[in-house]
Amino acid sequence: MLPVSYYILLSAVLFSLGAVGVLIRRNAIVIFMSVELMLNAANLAFVAFSTMYKSLSGQIFVFFVMTVAAAEVAVGLALIVAIFRSRHSINVDELSNLKG
């Protein structure tokens, strides 16, 4: 019988780690992975509350979040590949021009 706050605490820790990852890393792929980590932290909170309230809607939401994450990753990685082709770098510090 765990209190739900354990899961929410873990979710908060993982979300903060993801946010820090977006801010400190310069590799665009690792930044993307940190965003995935934040999405997963949110999903964990969704499932914890879904179990707490005995309502399946939270789990359906996680299902949709997974779909959106898959779409986002497909487009994002395509963008990274396109950027790498034109700039030969995925360091976000070097991508500061609006007009390449």
Add this chain to the structure above:
Amino acid sequence: MNVDLLFFIPIALVSVTSAVAMLFSRHAIYSALFLIINFGTIAAFYLMLNAPFLAMAQVTVYAGAIMVLFLFVIMLLGAEQLRQRQSIRWQQPLAIILGLFLLVESVYLLFSAGNQKGPLPSFTTLLSDFGSPTAIGEILFNQYLLPFEVTSVLLLVAMIGAIVLTKSEKG
């Protein structure tokens, strides 16, 4: 110490450790592998929270499909070792401090609000088909039918977008 806590604490430690290791490993490949471990632990949490369908979806979609895509792009670009040249010197410490602020704030909000003590049912006592594929499918195709159909359009758009973006200009 009950059996839930006995399972929760080690998996939570592995989860947080792999997340930290993902942030601070130099190679993008190692980051991706640590993230796969993290997704695996989250699937274990879903199992403990009576969500077996989501746990399997987590393993197949996240740890399977999405991370394979990541690894594929990392190896395709061959740019796994970036030189760590910071153009803004004070950004990294400031980011860590702000992240700590975010964590402290969210934990404070969590424990200052009153009524989130709600105990979760132990995963050793099975709820009658809560979170099973049957139950999920039933609610997905009745109550959430329209969002489910819209999702297919989203995936189609993402697919077309990825194809258009990676198509070479001359082709």
